[in-house]
Amino acid sequence: MKVTETIPEETIKIDASGIYYRELNARLRELAQNGARKIELHNVYGQRYIGTNLNRPVEVTIFGTPGNDLGAFMEGPRITVYGNAQDGCGNTMNDGEIIIHGHAGDVIGLSARGGKIFVRDSVGYRAGIHMKEYQDKKPILVIGGTAQDFLGEYMAGGTLVLLGLNREGHHKAKFVGTGMHGGVIYLRGNIESYQLGKEVGVAELGEADRELLARLVGEFAAHFGYNADEILKHKFIKLFPLSLRPYGRIYAH
């Protein structure tokens, strides 16, 4: 592997073609530990777990297609992908940021407890499943396109924004928010009630909601070169859990 000598302020470029993920990630870890702040990975073809064990605020820019579990268990780095991400992106992520200039696969943000994920285009099934929050740790997932079924399933905290820019706010996902018992989903456009999980309520946005949404859409637009005001003009709805204890009453002792 060819690597420019470590000078922390400089961007370090790595040609990842043909490098096994374990070796690539070990190299990244070493660089991060030696104080590298900016790393560019070129020709990434499916290497898994990028960003998983860096545990510091390093900036990683990926050109190509990172493999599954991008940023799994991640704590700190900021990852930008010029390409599509695959499944399990941001799995159990604790902190940091992932910005995807493309699509992402299934279970993005699974069980994330912190950090932010922005996806320019669409995502697969069960996006944001079981995201949870604790005190100041609140995961954020903003999706520019649309999502497949079971969006926000079991969601226990955090904020999920679905913009539907590619379909002008028409969403096809079903079972949205099934088992949801915390957090909030802001959805641009509308959704039929048969598409929602039965634990989910629908509401108009309040003042605080609009502020938060404007901030997140602003960040999204800045990442991907959109006009935030244009996006925000459209109607949004808020999906919220009807109960913090959806399954509290099915048991007998």
Add this chain to the structure above:
Amino acid sequence: MKTYLPPKFLVERDQDKCIKCEVCVNQCSFDNHYYDAEDDEMKTRTEGCVGCHRCVTFCPTGALTVRRNPLEYRDNYNWRPEYIEDIIKQAETGGVLLTGMGNDKGQRIYWDHLVLNASQVTNPSIDPLREPMELTTYLGRKPDRVELDTDLNLQTELAPQVKLEVPVMFAAMSYGAVSLNVHESLARAATEAGTLWNTGEGGLHPKLYKYGNNTIVQVASGRFGVHPEYLEVARVVEIKIGQGAKPGIGGHLPGEKVSAEVSATRMIPQGTDALSPAPQHDIYSIEDLAQLVYALKEATHYTKPVSVKIAAVHNSAAIASGMVRAGADIIVLDGLRGATGAAPKVIRDNVGIPIELALASVDTRLRQEGIRNRASIVVSGGIRNSGDVAKAIALGADAVYIGTAALIALGCRLCQQCHTGKCAWGICTTDLFLSKRVNPDIGARRLANLLRGWSLELKDMLGGMGINALESLRGNRLHLRGVGLTETELKILGVKMAGE
């Protein structure tokens, strides 16, 4: 609705011995005892008694006893009282019957049909009191072959290994299901005894990080309290797929048990339900399992064994083979009699297979495939004493987990009320008043004593067989014989009939 349920127990008080000290009133977390000022007498509402013996144990004059309610039903082998009473409960509530602890039904306990060998005449037995006897066990992947250089230095790169002084570890019990004092007792006892304890799926309280070297941390479907530091402090990381008490279903820690401290450790808001989804939604296949195994290896820089725990079910052998191929360094099988803090009764009592059969078939299968060295096998679910441990080792286990036995050491009387959060012994509760009943100094002592006793007994059994290291018993089924078993059972267990 008036309940049609008859009381399960009668609490009897010898009024001559009772000194009205009200210890029983304070001890009974089910509010059964009270002082009747009019009669100037201590009284008991017997219908609420769960038979936990807390009041009996702490009554200073021994005035109390608890008996099974002698109320008889008409004999009916089909409609036994338990089934009648379950129907009454459901007719009154319309809910899923919830229970605690392990399966209490009569499925065959194979440990009781296996006997161990001893040396007589043709080979000498060994006296463990005077001769060295080794129980040391290493958990982790063993290499396919070992290469040495000419100076006999090891050339093969070894996968991370964990050394146990005694092949008995404490099973996963989450903080939230059990109290922090129980966690501390387990952690300290494991440290003292040179073995491991397991956090379960509810995170690890920072106060216990210092016992990290003897700690297995769990990563389950809820991913509660899983963060880089949690993985960092641990000795082993365990992926929980399933649990013997409730194979195939998720967990559900009710909001009442999510106290401030539990909320901090699980990293979820206080008072909300902690739902553990039934599957891990990033694992729908062996390939997906491999992905999580390696995600955790990446996250811990390949310095710790990754364990995968499943409930023992019909296809365990094939699944175990997949788990090993997915990169698990330790595989854990939890049998039909494994316990829980809360599970639907119908699942606890009817789903899964006995651990003895699962263990034998998994060990056999991995040997047949030539991959037995690639993972250690740990079994749990109904290990009651050192005899069961020795038999498990002979059937092929590297080590065992004990959960129920550990809780009994702390005072548990198997009253099966764990799911109520009212455990009078302060074990299975997060109530601050009740959880003080387990003093970690005493708890750690009782647990370490238990392990010490079992170690001595294991050495006795080994010595009797004429072997001086547990390693020589491991997977050596010739040291076992079956009693009262069918041809098929003997075949699956891979043991001969006694007398053969």
